[in-house]
Amino acid sequence: MLVSIIMPLYNSADTIEDAVQSVLSQQYELWELIIIDDNSMDNSMEIAKRYSAIASRIVVYKTK
DSSP states (O other): OOEEEEEEESSOTTTHHHHHHHHHTOSOOOEEEEEEEOOOSSSHHHHHHHHHHHOTTEEEEEOO
């Protein structure tokens, strides 16, 4: 069963890497991570995009 993890993101540059690494370290492997940026003013979005570039099951969206 696919587990969808939805991670809201807003000015979280200090914590986003730990949060994503926590998901990546899980033993259960049938998951997708959906990161939704709510117009962060720091570099949170850039950090999240780095992860989506290396793992196809991590997708990043930005709200308008």
